[in-house]
Amino acid sequence: MLHIGGARTALYNWLLARGSGGQFVLRIEDTDRERSTPENVEQILEALRWLELDWNEGPLSQWERRDAHAAAVQQLLGEGRAYEDEGAVRFRVPEEGEITFQDAVLGDVTNPFSAIKDFVIQRSDGSPLYNLAVAVDDRDMGITHVVRGQDHVSNTPRQLMLLRALGANPPVYAHIPLLHGPDGKKLSKRHGAASVQEVRDQGYLPEAVRNYLALLGWGYDESTTFMTTGELVERFTLERVSKNPAVFDEQKLRWMNGHYMRELPPEDLHHRLEEFYSRSIPVEIVAISREKMQTLADFWPLAGALVDPPTEFDDKAWSQWGTSPHLPAVRSALADANGWDPEEVEAILRKLVDERGVKPKEVYQPIRVALTGKTVSPGIFESVAALGREETLARLDKALARAE
RNA sequence: GCCGCCAUCGUCUAGGGGACUAGGACGCCGCCCUCUCACGGCGGAAACCGGGGUUCGAAUCCCCGUGGCGGUACCA
Numbered sequence: 001m002l003h004i005g006g007a008r009t010a011l012y013n014w015l016l017a018r019g020s021g022g023q024f025v026l027r028i029e030d031t032d033r034e035r036s037t038p039e040n041v042e043q044i045l046e047a048l049r050w051l052e053l054d055w056n057e058g059p060l061s062q063w064e065r066r067d068a069h070a071a072a073v074q075q076l077l078g079e080g081r082a083y084e085d086e087g088a089v090r091f092r093v094p095e096e097g098e099i100t101f102q103d104a105v106l107g108d109v110t111n112p113f114s115a116i117k118d119f120v121i122q123r124s125d126g127s128p129l130y131n132l133a134v135a136v137d138d139r140d141m142g143i144t145h146v147v148r149g150q151d152h153v154s155n156t157p158r159q160l161m162l163l164r165a166l167g168a169n170p171p172v173y174a175h176i177p178l179l180h181g182p183d184g185k186k187l188s189k190r191h192g193a194a195s196v197q198e199v200r201d202q203g204y205l206p207e208a209v210r211n212y213l214a215l216l217g218w219g220y221d222e223s224t225t226f227m228t229t230g231e232l233v234e235r236f237t238l239e240r241v242s243k244n245p246a247v248f249d250e251q252k253l254r255w256m257n258g259h260y261m262r263e264l265p266p267e268d269l270h271h272r273l274e275e276f277y278s279r280s281i282p283v284e285i286v287a288i289s290r291e292k293m294q295t296l297a298d299f300w301p302l303a304g305a306l307v308d309p310p311t312e313f314d315d316k317a318w319s320q321w322g323t324s325p326h327l328p329a330v331r332s333a334l335a336d337a338n339g340w341d342p343e344e345v346e347a348i349l350r351k352l353v354d355e356r357g358v359k360p361k362e363v364y365q366p367i368r369v370a371l372t373g374k375t376v377s378p379g380i381f382e383s384v385a386a387l388g389r390e391e392t393l394a395r396l397d398k399a400l401a402r403a404e
Numbered sequence: 405g406c407c408g409c410c411a412u413c414g415u416c417u418a419g420g421g422g423a424c425u426a427g428g429a430c431g432c433c434g435c436c437c438u439c440u441c442a443c444g445g446c447g448g449a450a451a452c453c454g455g456g457g458u459u460c461g462a463a464u465c466c467c468c469g470u471g472g473c474g475g476u477a478c479c480a
Binding site: 085086087088089090103106109110111112114115116117119120121122123124125127129130131133134149150151152153154155157175177178180182212215216217218219221222223224225242243244245246247248249251252253254255256258262290291292293294298302349353359360361362363364365367368374375376377378379380381 | 406407408409410411414415416417418419427428429430431438439440441442443444472473474475476477478479480
């Protein structure tokens with residue numbers, strides 16, 4: 001599971017690394033012993049792959065670099081920078097003074113030493129703690145930039161002290177704002193789309209998610225909203241990252257996703273829908289649904305009845321339109337059609353509307369209900385054309401029979 | 405409690421002393437388009453947390469307050 005906030009952090013890291021032309025070396029900060037099992041890391045990498053963020057997998061810090069961490073602790077112990085305390089090892093923090101670091105988004109952050117206790121860097125069982133592990137890893141892996149959530153700001157002085165004690169050049173730190181739920185509190189599962197996996201299953205496009213995530217806590221100028229990944233890479237800078245926490249707004253993501261769906265070449269959209277539903281879908285039906293969807297998951301409720309015949313009729317829809325007196329005339333007019341394309345169908349139906357002197361809706365809605373069982377579908381001319389003459393007439397007959 | 409960070413429409417944000425009667429976007433409301441649902445077009449309501457300073461002039465700088473968040477672990 002890759003939390004949406006984590007995905008945004010990963011995206012910022014990625015944009016920065018790409019934008020630097022390979023000069024920056026970054027690391028996904030996730031040394032959680034529970035989550036950092038190989039399986040869980042694979043899940044995270046899979047989520048990143050879906051977002052199309054290629055990532056060079058490195059070693060799993062606390063699982064695979066124990067020797068390096070232990071050696072660093074020994075070094076600090078030997079130099080008197082750390083001491084043993086009931087089996088655990090603590091780093092010695094000065095009594096007086098303060099420590100300042102420059103943050104690429106927050107500016108200077110200063111902490112008095114008096115607020116930092118001597119902290120444990122190695123447990124009594126010999127395992128390293130987070131602050132020690134990342135400091136050693138940053139040094140050994142030549143990390144140049146650490147971009148992470150603001151929940152890490154107060155860890156930074158500790159890591160900085162460690163880094164200095166270990167004789168390493170500290171990286172550039174950038175703490176990006178946290179994501180909050182709609183209630184203003186920390187984002188949690190109950191707030192809806194919380195993980196990349198869920199967002200994917202809800203039918204969002206990776207390019208839309210990327211674009212949206214980039215804009216949560218960062219903006220390019222006063223009006224640009226849609227940006228390709230290339231533009232994002234080119235334009236992204238830490239200086240423009242906001243200091244304020246953001247709220248994940250699914251409605252805006254939906255809107256943005258709809259835009260990306262409509263931008264997609266029809267064949268591409270068709271392919272993604274078939275992939276999403278794991279089944280084949282007629283390309284014509286996808287084509288006529290394009291303007292009406294915001295997510296891939298919107299397709300079936302909208303046009304599924306055109307793909308597979310409806311098994312039942314919506315009660316309200318049927319009672320309002322199902323027994324329309326115009327239906328028999330529609331049936332025979334269509335049966336006499338010379339051709340079968342949207343234009344031809346439209347001509348026939350418009351003529352019928354004209355002859356009967358009724359509102360277009362009086363004729364079109366009954367057809368829609370007869371064909372799909374519902375009052376919502378793609379355009380009626382396009383739907384009829386896509387269904388084909390035989391299927392259309394068969395469905396009309398079925399509805400006609402039912403009406404008796 | 406202590407330490408730190410933050411504070412512009414409901415939401416994401418633009419703004420870095422005069423261009424601000426505060427701009428854009430989502431959402432919302434109205435109108436247009438219209439065969440449903442949408443798309444699209446046009447218009448509208450909607451914000452600088454409060455109080456002191458500094459300055460000819462503050463959303464922008466400083467201080468205080470308030471509020472939110474984070475940390476204060478042999479969690480990450």
